[in-house]
Amino acid sequence: MKRLTVCTRLAAVGLAAFIGLPLIALAAGKAGKAAEPFNGKDLAGWKTKGKKEGFWKVGTAKLDPANPSNLIVEPGGNELVNAGAHGVDLYSDFTYGDAVITLEVMVPKGSNSGIYVHGEYEIQVLDSYGKTNPGKGDMGGIYGAQAPKDPVYKKPGEWSTYEIHWQAPKFDAGGAKTANAKFLKVILNGKVIHENVEMNDKTPGGVDNKEKPKGPLMFQGNHGPVAFRNIRITPLN
Numbered sequence: 001m002k003r004l005t006v007c008t009r010l011a012a013v014g015l016a017a018f019i020g021l022p023l024i025a026l027a028a029g030k031a032g033k034a035a036e037p038f039n040g041k042d043l044a045g046w047k048t049k050g051k052k053e054g055f056w057k058v059g060t061a062k063l064d065p066a067n068p069s070n071l072i073v074e075p076g077g078n079e080l081v082n083a084g085a086h087g088v089d090l091y092s093d094f095t096y097g098d099a100v101i102t103l104e105v106m107v108p109k110g111s112n113s114g115i116y117v118h119g120e121y122e123i124q125v126l127d128s129y130g131k132t133n134p135g136k137g138d139m140g141g142i143y144g145a146q147a148p149k150d151p152v153y154k155k156p157g158e159w160s161t162y163e164i165h166w167q168a169p170k171f172d173a174g175g176a177k178t179a180n181a182k183f184l185k186v187i188l189n190g191k192v193i194h195e196n197v198e199m200n201d202k203t204p205g206g207v208d209n210k211e212k213p214k215g216p217l218m219f220q221g222n223h224g225p226v227a228f229r230n231i232r233i234t235p236l237n
Contacts, residue, residue, distance in 0.1 A: 034234045037094040037217060040078030048088045049207060054221055055084030061106060061227035063157040068109040071225040079229040082113070082221040091119050091207050091218035098236040101164040101217065104229045109156040111224035114143065117166050118215030119207035121181060121199055125226060129153045140188045143203045148186075148193035159229070163187040169199075169211050177211065 037045055041058060048054055060077025064070035073081045082090075096118075105125055107113060113125040121142070128139035131153065135141060139160070140148030154160045164186050170179035186194035202211055207218055219228060 031235050031237050034232045035094055036232055037092040038080050038231045045093045046090050048090055051088055054088035055082050056090055057081050057083060063108050071108050079227050081227040083225055085224055087221040089218055089221050092216040095214040095216050096233050096235045097168040097214050099166050100234045103231040104159045104161050106159045106227045108225050113223055113226035114220035116206055116218035119218045120202035122203040127156050129155050140193045142197055146197050151193050152189040152191045160189050168213055171213050
């Protein structure tokens with residue numbers, strides 16, 4: 001592959017400035033192309049919310065045989081694991097607008113976490129195995145907004161799969177919101193549990209408590225042990 005000349009690079013920068021795009025957009029990936037914000041090796045590209053210390057590690061997550069409420073992290077894997085009960089939330093440098101987010105998540109017995117789309121709208125992660133009438137705070141619930149419809153729950157220590165079709169909030173040139181965010185569809189373990197859920201506002205506990213046209217992906221780490229893998233974000237615009 002040819003190296004860009006200095007003039008070519010300057011031309012690209014000038015084009016970005018002309019059309020009003022931040023320079024990072026040149027490397028942010030095209031619509032329809034999946035991004036992998038977690039490299040499977042370390043925490044590069046991720047930031048902690050608030051305090052710096054935490055329990056996030058990279059490895060292979062397994063239930064602790066001495067205590068099924070805990071996770072142990074074995075070396076050599078490519079999973080993103082929060083192995084402590086009261087750690088810190090973790091969010092991506094990568095930001096996106098409308099997108100499809102796919103990932104796998106695993107929790108030990110009784111544990112609690114969350115997936116914050118755009119860093120501000122939480123889909124609950126919880127050990128809800130055995131629940132037949134789940135509420136807004138159970139696995140798959142949009143926290144405080146809507147309970148999941150007929151979800152399929154896995155046992156603690158088993159991996160669950162999420163597919164989140166997301167429509168970001170829209171803003172005019174002056175920064176006023178013109179359209180609410182919306183969960184177009186949420187699929188948990190192959191079952192559609194939400195469709196066309198409009199979010200009038202963010203949910204509690206996000207990155208900065210602000211709605212915005214582009215935002216990161218945040219994982220809650222201050223409630224309980226949790227593990228994530230195969231994290232992909234496909235921008236739609």
